[in-house]
Amino acid sequence: MVESAERSGRFFGRTSVEAVIGDVIEQPVEAIVYLANTRGMMEAGSATSIRLVGGKDVEREAMALAPHQLGSIFITGSGRLRSINRIEFVFHVVLSRMLGEAPRRELAPRAIDDLLTSAEQRRIRSLAIPVIGASTDASEEERQSAIDDMVEAVVSWLRRRSARIERIILVARFPDDAPLLERAIDTARRKIWAE
Numbered sequence: 001m002v003e004s005a006e007r008s009g010r011f012f013g014r015t016s017v018e019a020v021i022g023d024v025i026e027q028p029v030e031a032i033v034y035l036a037n038t039r040g041m042m043e044a045g046s047a048t049s050i051r052l053v054g055g056k057d058v059e060r061e062a063m064a065l066a067p068h069q070l071g072s073i074f075i076t077g078s079g080r081l082r083s084i085n086r087i088e089f090v091f092h093v094v095l096s097r098m099l100g101e102a103p104r105r106e107l108a109p110r111a112i113d114d115l116l117t118s119a120e121q122r123r124i125r126s127l128a129i130p131v132i133g134a135s136t137d138a139s140e141e142e143r144q145s146a147i148d149d150m151v152e153a154v155v156s157w158l159r160r161r162s163a164r165i166e167r168i169i170l171v172a173r174f175p176d177d178a179p180l181l182e183r184a185i186d187t188a189r190r191k192i193w194a195e
Contacts, residue, residue, distance in 0.1 A: 054079035
């Protein structure tokens with residue numbers, strides 16, 4: 001696993017998929033992803049950093065578009081993140097009904113597919129995605145399974161398309177998720193060559 005300063009990715013077609021430890025708002029990308037709830041409230045986890053750095057306009061826009069359907073995605077502007085980090089868009093992936101509720105992991109693969117399709121339609125070239133589908137108190141086995149599902153969804157989408165997305169950064173907030181992300185990306189890469 002690499003820190004934000006040094007990066008190396010594995011290519012799936014023309015798209016580099018890489019893993020880092022950090023926060024999505026720290027990544028040099030055009031768009032970031034965060035896990036949302038049906039009400040669009042941003043007061044927990046990575047949403048807090050987006051709201052604090054990007055400003056309350058991001059949350060206001062998300063709440064104005066509510067209610068959101070479970071499993072859906074919606075897009076807002078990035079507020080001050082545009083001038084600070086050059087992030088243009090925030091993609092919100094709705095995997096829980098209420099703030100603080102565990103994400104509905106079974107919805108993640110379809111939501112990731114919709115997310116990447118929407119990013120492609122908007123001609124996004126780079127995207128940062130946090131670990132999707134596992135709560136912070138999940139066991140290592142649950143986190144590994146969620147990470148495997150997330151990486152499989154990303155790679156499956158890339159295999160079905162000639163994507164314009166050049167870079168996808170998978171972001172682990174916690175260092176103990178780093179080897180799990182690396183393992184999942186390596187496994188996905190080996191599977192492509194084996195098929």
